[in-house]
Amino acid sequence: MGLEQFKNRNVGTQNYKVLDLEMPPITAMEKFKQVVSRTFKPELFAGLGVTLREMINALFRGKMHTTQYPFEKLPISPRYRAIHEMLRLLESGHYRCIGCGLCEKICISNCISMDTRYDENQRKEVTEYTINFGRCIFCGYCAEVCPELAIVHGGRYETASEQRASFSLFEDMLTPIDKLNLQQEYQGFGAISSNADENIKKTPLAY
Amino acid sequence: MVDATMLPEVTAAGVIIKAILILAVIAGLAGFGTYIERKILAFMQRRLGPMHVGPHGVLQLAADGIKLFTKEDIIPQHANKIIFAIAPIITAATAFIALAAVPVFPDFTIPFIDVYVPSIASDINVGILFVLGMMAAGLYGPLLAGMAQSNKWGIIGSARTAIQFLSYEVVTGLSILAPIMMVGSLSFVDFNNYQADGALWLVVYQPVAFVLFLIAGFAETNRTPFDLLEHEAEIISGYVTEYSGMRWGLFFIGEYANMITIGIIASVVFLGGYNDFWFIPGWIMIIGKIAFSFFFMLWVRASWPHVRPDQLMWLCWKVLMPLAVINILITGLVMMIV
Ligand code: SF4
Ligand code: SF4
Numbered sequence: 001m002g003l004e005q006f007k008n009r010n011v012g013t014q015n016y017k018v019l020d021l022e023m024p025p026i027t028a029m030e031k032f033k034q035v036v037s038r039t040f041k042p043e044l045f046a047g048l049g050v051t052l053r054e055m056i057n058a059l060f061r062g063k064m065h066t067t068q069y070p071f072e073k074l075p076i077s078p079r080y081r082a083i084h085e086m087l088r089l090l091e092s093g094h095y096r097c098i099g100c101g102l103c104e105k106i107c108i109s110n111c112i113s114m115d116t117r118y119d120e121n122q123r124k125e126v127t128e129y130t131i132n133f134g135r136c137i138f139c140g141y142c143a144e145v146c147p148e149l150a151i152v153h154g155g156r157y158e159t160a161s162e163q164r165a166s167f168s169l170f171e172d173m174l175t176p177i178d179k180l181n182l183q184q185e186y187q188g189f190g191a192i193s194s195n196a197d198e199n200i201k202k203t204p205l206a207y
Numbered sequence: 208m209v210d211a212t213m214l215p216e217v218t219a220a221g222v223i224i225k226a227i228l229i230l231a232v233i234a235g236l237a238g239f240g241t242y243i244e245r246k247i248l249a250f251m252q253r254r255l256g257p258m259h260v261g262p263h264g265v266l267q268l269a270a271d272g273i274k275l276f277t278k279e280d281i282i283p284q285h286a287n288k289i290i291f292a293i294a295p296i297i298t299a300a301t302a303f304i305a306l307a308a309v310p311v312f313p314d315f316t317i318p319f320i321d322v323y324v325p326s327i328a329s330d331i332n333v334g335i336l337f338v339l340g341m342m343a344a345g346l347y348g349p350l351l352a353g354m355a356q357s358n359k360w361g362i363i364g365s366a367r368t369a370i371q372f373l374s375y376e377v378v379t380g381l382s383i384l385a386p387i388m389m390v391g392s393l394s395f396v397d398f399n400n401y402q403a404d405g406a407l408w409l410v411v412y413q414p415v416a417f418v419l420f421l422i423a424g425f426a427e428t429n430r431t432p433f434d435l436l437e438h439e440a441e442i443i444s445g446y447v448t449e450y451s452g453m454r455w456g457l458f459f460i461g462e463y464a465n466m467i468t469i470g471i472i473a474s475v476v477f478l479g480g481y482n483d484f485w486f487i488p489g490w491i492m493i494i495g496k497i498a499f500s501f502f503f504m505l506w507v508r509a510s511w512p513h514v515r516p517d518q519l520m521w522l523c524w525k526v527l528m529p530l531a532v533i534n535i536l537i538t539g540l541v542m543m544i545v
Contacts, residue, residue: 047510051251058253066255
């Protein structure tokens with residue numbers, strides 16, 4: 001359904017249907033007729049039939065709906081914004097973060113704090129990186145702003161902890177080096193779209 | 208059918224054993240009924256129900272029992288303490304007293320000490336009147352509980368108890384009068400014998416009375432279409448709002464025992480009792496019938512919405528009572544002519 005139908009505020013032009021409701025009974029005879037017809041219509045048994053059908057569906061046709069949560073989990077969307085992950089470069093295994101500080105700057109609840117320094121190759125090295133998950137609102141801005149697709153949202157949504165303010169360190173969020181081959185590219189906020197290649201226009205050399 | 212004169216003499220020891228049996232088995236069943244109810248309601252909504260305590264949750268009853276026993280027993284400050292304390296006992300006690308006069312299991316003799324245990328703890332000749340009277344007296348429980356706890360929801364609950372009582376009681380009595388006229392006795396054993404030896408079940412002769420009795424029975428046990436007394440969505444918990452722990456548990460045991468009693472009455476009076484059916488022995492038949500009527504109550508709870516108190520009164524006095532009277536008239540006329 002398109003948005004236009006909701007935006008149409010002109011009464012009378014929308015697709016509303018008038019239900020064909022009977023008038024309520026007025027005379028005693030009409031009331032009596034209604035009682036008799038309601039008494040002998042098998043509507044109550046239709047109700048019993050529905051519940052019995054659902055019971056048979058659940059027990060014998062494998063249509064039970066329950067997910068026994070701690071033991072089974074429903075799949076979540078790849079765009080879901082749960083606890084952050086820091087990704088690594090697939091080729092070298094080095095972390096992707098270049099220490100630009102954009103995520104720290106944009107974070108609207110001010111919960112990312114980081115520190116960097118130049119290493120011996122004059123390359124920026126991340127020395128401190130923590131996210132205070134007691135304050136993070138999982139808005140996804142950090143993932144969107146990150147130029148290297150380094151900080152992304154993962155799927156770990158069970159965030160109960162002993163502390164009210166639970167911090168995550170850089171190492172906790174970084175993909176373990178032995179699980180590098182399992183690292184998934186994030187599909188959500190800030191990720192490149194699947195047809196990104198088509199959208200790229202070649203920059204003319206003499207620009 | 209064994210002739211009554213051939214049965215061994217009923218001794219006091221037999222009756223006591225029977226009474227203990229009824230208490231133990233029905234109290235256990237009443238507790239287990241809550242598990243079955245949750246499971247069936249869950250299945251009808253395509254859920255699993257209790258799963259974690261024991262295999263498929265069968266030990267849920269034990270967990271609930273521990274919870275109920277260890278919960279703090281609170282008596283509200285402004286409650287009438289004595290009445291508040293005895294109200295649950297009235298419900299549970301009357302439910303079990305009613306079971307004294309209905310046939311619960313087949314009779315048997317304990318082998319070594321040679322004690323004969325009858326099928327009815329006490330086969331009094333006004334069995335049906337006694338059972339219905341006891342179940343009606345059981346409504347004093349909710350009535351007093353609601354009024355004693357100085358809580359507005361409790362008061363509404365007990366007012367609804369009075370309404371419900373005034374509505375269904377006339378239908379229960381009148382609906383069961385027609386079968387009583389046909390059998391000519393108030394004893395359950397006579398009802399059973401009337402339908403013995405391949406005779407048609409009374410429900411064939413008295414379908415209207417059966418339906419009316421079922422409706423009244425639902426009201427009597429406050430099952431769903433008529434669960435006005437403690438409808439959570441409207442009056443918190445009605446008459447049990449202030450109860451906790453084992454006192455609350457007693458109300459529930461009483462309610463489930465009443466469900467079983469209604470199931471027994473319906474099966475003995477209308478559905479052929481504990482007679483053998485074709486090749487199926489009688490005790491399997493009676494258990495099957497009681498189980499089905501229990502299941503039917505849960506099935507109805509899963510399917511139908513509940514009615515308002517005024518609708519219940521309207522239904523009972525303006526529809527069901529005239530139907531019951533007409534049914535009695537027609538039964539009488541047919542008995543006179545035939
Ligand atoms: S998700 Fe939002 S609030 Fe959380 S760290 Fe990123 S920018 Fe900050
Ligand atoms: S925006 Fe990305 S690259 Fe820049 S500091 Fe944050 S995580 Fe590192």
